[in-house]
Amino acid sequence: MNWFGKDNKLFNFDMFSLSHFVILSIFILGAIAIYLIREKLISEISRRTEITVAISLILFEIGYHIWMYVNGIWKISRSMPLELCNIGLILCVILLLTRKKIVFELLFFIAILGAPQAIFAPALTFDFPHFRFFHFFYAHMMIVWVTLYFTWVRGYYPTFRTAIKMIIFINLLLPVILFINKEADGNYWFLRHKPAGPSLLDLLGPYPWYIFTLEGLLIVLSLITWLIFRNREKKYEESSHNQ
Template sequence: MTPPPLGRMTTYGLEHIGVLALIVACSVALVLWSRRTERARVDRALRVAGWVLLVDAVLWMLWGFMPWAWNLHESLPLHFSDALRILLPLALILRRPWMIVVACYWGLTLNLQSVLTPDVNYFVWVPMEFFQYWFSHGSGVVLPVVLIWGLGYRPTWRGCGFAYAATLAWATLAFTVNMSLGTNYAYLNRAPAGPSILDLMGPWPQYLLVEAVVIAAGWVLLTLPFVLRDRWHPAPAVGEGGLMRRAARPAQSSSSA
Protein backbone atom coordinates (compact mmCIF):
# COMPACT_ATOMS: atom_id res chain seq x y z
CA MET A 1 0.00 0.00 0.00
CA THR A 2 1.35 3.42 -0.99
CA PRO A 3 1.73 5.71 2.05
CA PRO A 4 0.10 9.14 1.94
CA PRO A 5 2.45 11.97 0.92
CA LEU A 6 4.05 14.18 3.52
CA GLY A 7 3.37 17.23 1.41
CA ARG A 8 3.30 18.60 -2.11
CA MET A 9 5.41 21.15 -3.98
CA THR A 10 3.49 24.37 -4.58
CA THR A 11 3.61 25.31 -8.25
CA TYR A 12 4.95 28.86 -8.62
CA GLY A 13 5.39 29.17 -4.91
CA LEU A 14 8.42 30.98 -3.55
CA GLU A 15 10.68 27.92 -3.72
CA HIS A 16 9.60 27.11 -7.28
CA ILE A 17 10.19 30.65 -8.55
CA GLY A 18 13.55 30.73 -6.78
CA VAL A 19 14.68 27.52 -8.46
CA LEU A 20 13.52 28.75 -11.88
CA ALA A 21 15.60 31.90 -11.41
CA LEU A 22 18.60 29.78 -10.41
CA ILE A 23 18.23 27.60 -13.53
CA VAL A 24 18.20 30.68 -15.77
CA ALA A 25 21.18 32.21 -13.98
CA CYS A 26 23.21 28.98 -14.17
CA SER A 27 22.39 28.54 -17.86
CA VAL A 28 23.57 32.04 -18.75
CA ALA A 29 26.67 31.87 -16.56
CA LEU A 30 27.79 28.46 -17.83
CA VAL A 31 27.21 29.34 -21.49
CA LEU A 32 29.36 32.46 -21.07
CA TRP A 33 32.01 30.48 -19.20
CA SER A 34 32.11 27.70 -21.79
CA ARG A 35 32.51 30.21 -24.62
CA ARG A 36 35.37 32.02 -22.93
CA THR A 37 37.24 28.96 -21.69
CA GLU A 38 39.50 26.56 -23.54
CA ARG A 39 37.36 23.86 -25.08
CA ALA A 40 39.42 20.97 -23.69
CA ARG A 41 38.98 22.35 -20.19
CA VAL A 42 35.23 22.70 -20.67
CA ASP A 43 34.99 19.15 -21.99
CA ARG A 44 36.86 17.83 -18.94
CA ALA A 45 34.59 19.77 -16.59
CA LEU A 46 31.48 18.43 -18.27
CA ARG A 47 32.77 14.87 -18.06
CA VAL A 48 33.35 15.32 -14.32
CA ALA A 49 29.82 16.71 -14.05
CA GLY A 50 28.60 13.67 -15.96
CA TRP A 51 30.16 11.29 -13.44
CA VAL A 52 28.67 13.24 -10.53
CA LEU A 53 25.23 13.14 -12.14
CA LEU A 54 25.53 9.45 -12.99
CA VAL A 55 26.52 8.43 -9.45
CA ASP A 56 23.70 10.55 -8.04
CA ALA A 57 21.21 9.02 -10.50
CA VAL A 58 22.18 5.46 -9.64
CA LEU A 59 22.05 6.10 -5.89
CA TRP A 60 18.68 7.83 -6.19
CA MET A 61 17.31 4.98 -8.27
CA LEU A 62 18.47 2.48 -5.64
CA TRP A 63 16.92 4.66 -2.93
CA GLY A 64 13.57 4.38 -4.67
CA PHE A 65 13.69 0.60 -4.36
CA MET A 66 14.38 0.62 -0.62
CA PRO A 67 11.46 -0.55 1.56
CA TRP A 68 10.98 2.85 3.18
CA ALA A 69 10.90 4.66 -0.17
CA TRP A 70 9.27 2.11 -2.49
CA ASN A 71 6.24 3.45 -4.32
CA LEU A 72 4.90 1.56 -7.32
CA HIS A 73 3.72 4.80 -8.91
CA GLU A 74 7.01 6.66 -8.46
CA SER A 75 9.95 4.28 -8.01
CA LEU A 76 10.18 2.65 -11.43
CA PRO A 77 12.49 4.73 -13.68
CA LEU A 78 9.98 5.12 -16.50
CA HIS A 79 9.31 8.85 -16.66
CA PHE A 80 11.16 10.60 -19.46
CA SER A 81 12.99 12.55 -16.77
CA ASP A 82 14.11 9.24 -15.21
CA ALA A 83 15.59 8.12 -18.51
CA LEU A 84 17.16 11.55 -18.97
CA ARG A 85 18.72 11.27 -15.50
CA ILE A 86 20.85 8.39 -16.86
CA LEU A 87 21.13 9.42 -20.51
CA LEU A 88 22.42 12.95 -19.92
CA PRO A 89 25.41 11.91 -17.75
CA LEU A 90 26.32 9.22 -20.28
CA ALA A 91 26.13 11.83 -23.04
CA LEU A 92 28.52 14.08 -21.12
CA ILE A 93 30.95 11.23 -20.43
CA LEU A 94 30.87 9.28 -23.70
CA ARG A 95 29.82 12.05 -26.14
CA ARG A 96 27.92 9.64 -28.37
CA PRO A 97 25.93 11.72 -30.91
CA TRP A 98 22.70 9.77 -30.36
CA MET A 99 22.95 10.29 -26.61
CA ILE A 100 23.58 14.01 -26.99
CA VAL A 101 20.78 14.60 -29.46
CA VAL A 102 18.15 12.71 -27.46
CA ALA A 103 19.28 14.28 -24.18
CA CYS A 104 19.09 17.78 -25.69
CA TYR A 105 15.61 17.37 -27.16
CA TRP A 106 14.22 15.71 -24.05
CA GLY A 107 15.95 18.11 -21.70
CA LEU A 108 14.77 21.27 -23.44
CA THR A 109 11.18 20.16 -24.06
CA LEU A 110 9.77 17.15 -22.20
CA ASN A 111 11.88 17.80 -19.10
CA LEU A 112 11.07 21.51 -19.32
CA GLN A 113 7.40 20.72 -18.70
CA SER A 114 8.39 19.18 -15.37
CA VAL A 115 10.38 22.32 -14.59
CA LEU A 116 7.60 24.77 -15.41
CA THR A 117 4.71 22.71 -14.01
CA PRO A 118 6.17 20.30 -11.41
CA ASP A 119 3.94 17.50 -10.12
CA VAL A 120 5.78 16.51 -6.95
CA ASN A 121 4.65 14.78 -3.78
CA TYR A 122 7.03 14.26 -0.85
CA PHE A 123 6.99 10.82 0.79
CA VAL A 124 10.10 10.27 2.95
CA TRP A 125 12.28 13.34 3.57
CA VAL A 126 11.21 16.64 2.06
CA PRO A 127 14.63 18.41 1.79
CA MET A 128 16.29 15.50 0.01
CA GLU A 129 13.38 14.87 -2.35
CA PHE A 130 13.19 18.57 -3.17
CA PHE A 131 16.93 18.68 -3.89
CA GLN A 132 16.92 15.52 -5.99
CA TYR A 133 13.98 16.68 -8.08
CA TRP A 134 15.55 20.00 -8.94
CA PHE A 135 19.10 18.69 -9.23
CA SER A 136 18.05 16.28 -11.97
CA HIS A 137 15.45 18.43 -13.71
CA GLY A 138 17.49 21.61 -13.45
CA SER A 139 20.62 19.96 -14.87
CA GLY A 140 18.38 18.50 -17.57
CA VAL A 141 17.81 22.06 -18.79
CA VAL A 142 21.12 23.73 -18.00
CA LEU A 143 23.49 21.16 -19.51
CA PRO A 144 21.71 20.83 -22.90
CA VAL A 145 21.78 24.63 -23.08
CA VAL A 146 25.54 24.53 -22.48
CA LEU A 147 26.07 21.76 -25.05
CA ILE A 148 24.19 23.64 -27.77
CA TRP A 149 24.80 27.32 -27.11
CA GLY A 150 28.08 26.97 -25.28
CA LEU A 151 29.94 24.14 -27.03
CA GLY A 152 28.32 24.54 -30.43
CA TYR A 153 26.51 21.23 -30.88
CA ARG A 154 23.85 21.62 -33.56
CA PRO A 155 20.93 19.23 -34.11
CA THR A 156 20.15 18.12 -37.65
CA TRP A 157 16.98 16.82 -39.29
CA ARG A 158 18.28 13.28 -38.85
CA GLY A 159 18.95 13.95 -35.21
CA CYS A 160 15.45 15.36 -34.77
CA GLY A 161 13.92 12.29 -36.37
CA PHE A 162 16.05 9.94 -34.29
CA ALA A 163 15.10 11.71 -31.05
CA TYR A 164 11.41 11.57 -32.00
CA ALA A 165 11.64 7.84 -32.74
CA ALA A 166 13.38 7.30 -29.38
CA THR A 167 10.56 9.23 -27.70
CA LEU A 168 7.88 7.05 -29.26
CA ALA A 169 9.80 3.91 -28.27
CA TRP A 170 10.13 5.01 -24.64
CA ALA A 171 6.47 6.10 -24.55
CA THR A 172 5.44 2.67 -25.83
CA LEU A 173 7.45 0.99 -23.06
CA ALA A 174 6.02 3.24 -20.33
CA PHE A 175 2.46 2.90 -21.66
CA THR A 176 2.73 -0.88 -21.69
CA VAL A 177 3.90 -0.92 -18.07
CA ASN A 178 1.15 1.53 -17.10
CA MET A 179 -1.52 -0.68 -18.62
CA SER A 180 -0.13 -3.70 -16.81
CA LEU A 181 0.36 -2.15 -13.37
CA GLY A 182 -2.17 0.67 -13.29
CA THR A 183 0.56 3.30 -13.04
CA ASN A 184 0.90 6.59 -14.90
CA TYR A 185 4.54 6.97 -15.85
CA ALA A 186 5.23 9.76 -18.36
CA TYR A 187 1.60 10.82 -17.79
CA LEU A 188 0.52 8.63 -20.68
CA ASN A 189 -2.62 7.30 -19.01
CA ARG A 190 -3.92 10.45 -17.34
CA ALA A 191 -2.84 14.05 -16.88
CA PRO A 192 -0.94 15.13 -13.73
CA ALA A 193 -3.00 16.05 -10.69
CA GLY A 194 -1.73 19.63 -10.78
CA PRO A 195 -1.93 22.12 -13.66
CA SER A 196 0.10 21.28 -16.75
CA ILE A 197 0.22 21.97 -20.45
CA LEU A 198 -1.67 18.70 -21.00
CA ASP A 199 -4.78 20.43 -19.63
CA LEU A 200 -4.89 22.44 -22.86
CA MET A 201 -4.85 19.35 -25.07
CA GLY A 202 -8.17 17.79 -24.16
CA PRO A 203 -9.09 14.60 -22.29
CA TRP A 204 -7.28 11.28 -22.43
CA PRO A 205 -6.57 9.70 -24.88
CA GLN A 206 -7.00 12.74 -27.12
CA TYR A 207 -4.17 14.61 -25.48
CA LEU A 208 -1.73 11.82 -26.42
CA LEU A 209 -2.28 12.47 -30.13
CA VAL A 210 -2.24 16.24 -29.67
CA GLU A 211 0.93 16.00 -27.61
CA ALA A 212 2.64 13.87 -30.28
CA VAL A 213 1.78 16.46 -32.94
CA VAL A 214 2.85 19.39 -30.73
CA ILE A 215 6.18 17.71 -29.93
CA ALA A 216 6.84 17.01 -33.60
CA ALA A 217 6.01 20.59 -34.60
CA GLY A 218 7.97 22.06 -31.71
CA TRP A 219 11.05 20.00 -32.49
CA VAL A 220 10.89 21.02 -36.16
CA LEU A 221 10.82 24.67 -35.10
CA LEU A 222 13.65 24.05 -32.64
CA THR A 223 15.78 22.37 -35.31
CA LEU A 224 15.10 24.75 -38.20
CA PRO A 225 17.33 27.67 -37.04
CA PHE A 226 20.30 25.34 -36.61
CA VAL A 227 19.78 23.76 -40.04
CA LEU A 228 19.53 27.19 -41.67
CA ARG A 229 22.59 28.43 -39.81
CA ASP A 230 24.51 25.38 -40.95
CA ARG A 231 23.82 26.32 -44.56
CA TRP A 232 25.53 29.67 -44.04
CA HIS A 233 28.20 28.52 -41.58
CA PRO A 234 28.78 24.78 -42.16
CA ALA A 235 29.97 22.73 -39.21
CA PRO A 236 31.47 19.22 -39.36
CA ALA A 237 29.32 16.26 -38.38
CA VAL A 238 29.92 14.61 -35.01
CA GLY A 239 30.42 10.86 -35.41
CA GLU A 240 28.49 8.77 -37.89
CA GLY A 241 24.87 9.15 -38.92
CA GLY A 242 24.75 12.94 -39.18
CA LEU A 243 22.68 13.29 -36.01
CA MET A 244 24.56 16.37 -34.81
CA ARG A 245 27.15 18.85 -35.97
CA ARG A 246 29.60 20.84 -33.89
CA ALA A 247 30.90 24.29 -34.72
CA ALA A 248 34.67 24.70 -34.68
CA ARG A 249 34.53 27.38 -31.99
CA PRO A 250 31.18 29.11 -31.44
CA ALA A 251 32.69 31.59 -29.03
CA GLN A 252 35.20 33.15 -31.41
CA SER A 253 32.90 35.80 -32.74
CA SER A 254 31.71 36.82 -29.26
CA SER A 255 35.19 36.85 -27.77
CA SER A 256 36.57 39.04 -30.54
CA ALA A 257 33.67 41.50 -30.38
Protein backbone atom coordinates (compact mmCIF):
# COMPACT_ATOMS: atom_id res chain seq x y z
CA MET A 1 0.00 0.00 0.00
CA ASN A 2 1.45 3.36 -1.07
CA TRP A 3 0.88 5.78 1.81
CA PHE A 4 2.56 8.62 -0.08
CA GLY A 5 1.09 8.30 -3.58
CA LYS A 6 -1.51 10.53 -5.19
CA ASP A 7 -4.07 7.80 -5.85
CA ASN A 8 -6.90 8.39 -3.37
CA LYS A 9 -9.00 5.32 -4.18
CA LEU A 10 -7.78 3.56 -1.03
CA PHE A 11 -7.74 6.75 1.06
CA ASN A 12 -11.04 8.48 0.29
CA PHE A 13 -11.76 10.79 3.24
CA ASP A 14 -15.31 11.03 4.55
CA MET A 15 -16.31 13.75 6.98
CA PHE A 16 -17.41 12.40 10.39
CA SER A 17 -16.12 8.93 9.57
CA LEU A 18 -14.43 6.84 12.26
CA SER A 19 -10.99 8.31 11.51
CA HIS A 20 -12.42 11.83 11.63
CA PHE A 21 -14.16 11.20 14.96
CA VAL A 22 -10.91 9.85 16.39
CA ILE A 23 -9.11 13.03 15.28
CA LEU A 24 -11.84 15.24 16.74
CA SER A 25 -11.62 13.36 20.04
CA ILE A 26 -7.83 13.74 20.16
CA PHE A 27 -8.11 17.44 19.31
CA ILE A 28 -10.72 18.20 21.98
CA LEU A 29 -9.06 16.07 24.67
CA GLY A 30 -5.70 17.67 23.88
CA ALA A 31 -7.13 21.16 24.33
CA ILE A 32 -8.80 20.17 27.61
CA ALA A 33 -5.57 18.58 28.85
CA ILE A 34 -3.57 21.75 28.13
CA TYR A 35 -6.00 23.72 30.31
CA LEU A 36 -6.25 21.18 33.13
CA ILE A 37 -2.50 20.66 33.54
CA ARG A 38 -1.45 24.18 32.56
CA GLU A 39 0.41 24.80 35.83
CA LYS A 40 2.31 21.54 35.52
CA LEU A 41 3.25 22.29 31.91
CA ILE A 42 5.06 25.48 32.96
CA SER A 43 7.86 23.43 34.47
CA GLU A 44 7.63 20.34 32.26
CA ILE A 45 7.76 21.87 28.78
CA SER A 46 11.29 23.10 28.13
CA ARG A 47 12.61 25.47 25.50
CA ARG A 48 13.98 22.43 23.69
CA THR A 49 10.47 20.96 23.46
CA GLU A 50 9.10 24.14 21.89
CA ILE A 51 11.89 24.18 19.32
CA THR A 52 11.37 20.46 18.61
CA VAL A 53 7.68 21.05 17.88
CA ALA A 54 8.61 23.94 15.57
CA ILE A 55 11.09 21.74 13.68
CA SER A 56 8.50 18.95 13.37
CA LEU A 57 6.04 21.40 11.80
CA ILE A 58 8.68 22.63 9.37
CA LEU A 59 9.62 19.05 8.39
CA PHE A 60 5.98 18.04 7.91
CA GLU A 61 5.38 21.08 5.69
CA ILE A 62 8.53 20.46 3.63
CA GLY A 63 7.51 16.82 3.28
CA TYR A 64 4.06 17.88 2.08
CA HIS A 65 5.47 20.09 -0.67
CA ILE A 66 7.94 17.38 -1.71
CA TRP A 67 5.05 14.89 -1.85
CA MET A 68 3.03 17.24 -4.08
CA TYR A 69 6.01 17.86 -6.38
CA VAL A 70 6.97 14.19 -6.70
CA ASN A 71 3.37 13.26 -7.55
CA GLY A 72 3.01 16.09 -10.05
CA ILE A 73 0.22 17.89 -8.22
CA TRP A 74 2.09 20.98 -7.01
CA LYS A 75 0.53 23.98 -8.74
CA ILE A 76 1.09 27.66 -8.18
CA SER A 77 -2.68 28.19 -8.25
CA ARG A 78 -3.30 26.10 -5.14
CA SER A 79 -0.07 24.91 -3.52
CA MET A 80 1.62 28.05 -2.21
CA PRO A 81 1.39 28.51 1.59
CA LEU A 82 -1.08 31.39 1.34
CA GLU A 83 -4.21 30.06 3.01
CA LEU A 84 -4.94 31.49 6.44
CA CYS A 85 -4.07 28.21 8.11
CA ASN A 86 -0.77 28.12 6.17
CA ILE A 87 -0.04 31.62 7.40
CA GLY A 88 -1.10 30.49 10.87
CA LEU A 89 1.35 27.60 10.64
CA ILE A 90 4.20 29.95 9.71
CA LEU A 91 3.29 32.25 12.60
CA CYS A 92 3.06 29.22 14.92
CA VAL A 93 6.60 28.15 14.03
CA ILE A 94 7.93 31.69 14.48
CA LEU A 95 6.16 31.96 17.85
CA LEU A 96 7.68 28.68 19.07
CA LEU A 97 11.15 29.80 17.97
CA THR A 98 11.00 33.41 19.21
CA ARG A 99 8.21 33.66 21.84
CA LYS A 100 7.46 37.14 20.45
CA LYS A 101 4.17 38.63 21.70
CA ILE A 102 3.49 40.38 18.38
CA VAL A 103 3.60 37.00 16.62
CA PHE A 104 1.14 35.59 19.17
CA GLU A 105 -1.17 38.54 18.56
CA LEU A 106 -1.23 37.88 14.81
CA LEU A 107 -1.68 34.14 15.33
CA PHE A 108 -4.26 34.03 18.12
CA PHE A 109 -7.49 34.70 16.24
CA ILE A 110 -6.39 32.81 13.12
CA ALA A 111 -5.73 29.79 15.34
CA ILE A 112 -8.78 29.98 17.58
CA LEU A 113 -11.32 30.96 14.91
CA GLY A 114 -9.85 29.45 11.73
CA ALA A 115 -8.04 26.19 12.39
CA PRO A 116 -10.90 24.49 14.32
CA GLN A 117 -13.21 25.08 11.35
CA ALA A 118 -10.70 23.23 9.16
CA ILE A 119 -10.51 20.38 11.67
CA PHE A 120 -14.29 19.97 12.02
CA ALA A 121 -15.02 20.48 8.29
CA PRO A 122 -11.75 19.59 6.52
CA ALA A 123 -11.22 20.25 2.82
CA LEU A 124 -9.36 16.95 2.61
CA THR A 125 -9.22 14.12 0.08
CA PHE A 126 -6.98 11.52 1.70
CA ASP A 127 -8.02 9.46 4.70
CA PHE A 128 -6.03 7.52 7.33
CA PRO A 129 -3.29 6.31 7.08
CA HIS A 130 -2.17 8.45 4.12
CA PHE A 131 0.65 10.96 4.72
CA ARG A 132 -1.60 13.88 3.77
CA PHE A 133 -4.11 12.85 6.46
CA PHE A 134 -1.43 13.06 9.15
CA HIS A 135 0.04 16.27 7.75
CA PHE A 136 -3.31 18.06 7.57
CA PHE A 137 -4.53 17.24 11.06
CA TYR A 138 -1.16 17.46 12.80
CA ALA A 139 -0.56 20.94 11.40
CA HIS A 140 -4.03 22.27 12.20
CA MET A 141 -4.19 20.76 15.68
CA MET A 142 -0.75 22.08 16.54
CA ILE A 143 -1.73 25.59 15.47
CA VAL A 144 -4.55 25.52 18.03
CA TRP A 145 -2.68 23.62 20.77
CA VAL A 146 0.39 25.86 20.56
CA THR A 147 -1.81 28.95 20.77
CA LEU A 148 -3.67 27.54 23.80
CA TYR A 149 -0.34 26.60 25.35
CA PHE A 150 0.99 30.13 25.01
CA THR A 151 -2.30 31.48 26.36
CA TRP A 152 -2.96 29.21 29.33
CA VAL A 153 0.60 28.21 30.18
CA ARG A 154 2.77 31.17 29.12
CA GLY A 155 0.16 33.85 29.83
CA TYR A 156 0.13 35.49 26.38
CA TYR A 157 -3.46 36.72 26.63
CA PRO A 158 -5.02 38.72 23.77
CA THR A 159 -6.00 42.36 24.22
CA PHE A 160 -8.35 44.63 22.33
CA ARG A 161 -5.33 45.78 20.34
CA THR A 162 -4.69 42.13 19.44
CA ALA A 163 -8.06 41.96 17.70
CA ILE A 164 -7.44 45.26 15.90
CA LYS A 165 -3.96 44.17 14.77
CA MET A 166 -5.30 40.89 13.41
CA ILE A 167 -8.13 42.61 11.50
CA ILE A 168 -5.67 45.11 9.99
CA PHE A 169 -3.24 42.28 9.18
CA ILE A 170 -5.94 40.28 7.35
CA ASN A 171 -7.17 43.29 5.39
CA LEU A 172 -3.65 44.27 4.36
CA LEU A 173 -3.14 40.75 3.01
CA LEU A 174 -6.52 40.69 1.25
CA PRO A 175 -5.57 42.71 -1.88
CA VAL A 176 -2.34 40.71 -2.16
CA ILE A 177 -4.29 37.44 -2.16
CA LEU A 178 -6.80 38.83 -4.66
CA PHE A 179 -3.93 39.79 -6.98
CA ILE A 180 -2.29 36.36 -6.67
CA ASN A 181 -5.64 34.64 -7.32
CA LYS A 182 -6.07 36.68 -10.50
CA GLU A 183 -2.54 36.12 -11.78
CA ALA A 184 -2.31 32.44 -10.83
CA ASP A 185 -5.95 31.55 -11.49
CA GLY A 186 -6.17 30.40 -7.87
CA ASN A 187 -8.78 30.41 -5.15
CA TYR A 188 -6.76 31.20 -2.04
CA TRP A 189 -8.93 32.17 0.94
CA PHE A 190 -11.89 30.95 -1.19
CA LEU A 191 -12.18 34.48 -2.57
CA ARG A 192 -13.29 33.29 -6.03
CA HIS A 193 -15.67 30.51 -5.05
CA LYS A 194 -16.56 28.24 -2.14
CA PRO A 195 -14.80 24.88 -1.59
CA ALA A 196 -16.22 21.96 -3.54
CA GLY A 197 -17.23 20.05 -0.40
CA PRO A 198 -19.49 21.15 2.43
CA SER A 199 -18.13 23.86 4.71
CA LEU A 200 -19.27 26.55 7.11
CA LEU A 201 -19.12 29.00 4.20
CA ASP A 202 -22.34 27.41 2.94
CA LEU A 203 -24.14 29.16 5.80
CA LEU A 204 -22.87 32.63 4.84
CA GLY A 205 -24.72 33.21 1.58
CA PRO A 206 -23.83 33.01 -2.13
CA TYR A 207 -20.76 34.41 -3.86
CA PRO A 208 -19.58 37.16 -3.44
CA TRP A 209 -21.72 38.07 -0.44
CA TYR A 210 -20.27 35.36 1.77
CA ILE A 211 -16.93 37.22 1.65
CA PHE A 212 -18.47 40.32 3.23
CA THR A 213 -20.45 38.18 5.68
CA LEU A 214 -17.24 36.38 6.63
CA GLU A 215 -15.45 39.69 7.17
CA GLY A 216 -18.21 40.89 9.51
CA LEU A 217 -18.31 37.54 11.28
CA LEU A 218 -14.55 37.66 11.74
CA ILE A 219 -14.77 41.05 13.43
CA VAL A 220 -17.65 40.02 15.69
CA LEU A 221 -16.11 36.69 16.71
CA SER A 222 -12.73 38.30 17.31
CA LEU A 223 -14.26 40.85 19.66
CA ILE A 224 -16.29 38.17 21.45
CA THR A 225 -13.16 36.06 21.90
CA TRP A 226 -11.30 39.08 23.26
CA LEU A 227 -14.14 39.75 25.73
CA ILE A 228 -13.98 36.16 26.95
CA PHE A 229 -10.25 36.45 27.61
CA ARG A 230 -10.25 40.03 28.87
CA ASN A 231 -10.88 39.28 32.54
CA ARG A 232 -8.36 36.46 32.52
CA GLU A 233 -5.79 38.79 31.04
CA LYS A 234 -6.38 41.32 33.81
CA LYS A 235 -6.08 38.62 36.48
CA TYR A 236 -2.82 37.42 34.94
CA GLU A 237 -1.41 40.95 34.86
CA GLU A 238 -2.46 41.55 38.48
CA SER A 239 -0.92 38.30 39.66
CA SER A 240 2.29 39.06 37.74
CA HIS A 241 2.42 42.54 39.27
CA ASN A 242 2.01 41.17 42.78
CA GLN A 243 4.82 38.63 42.41
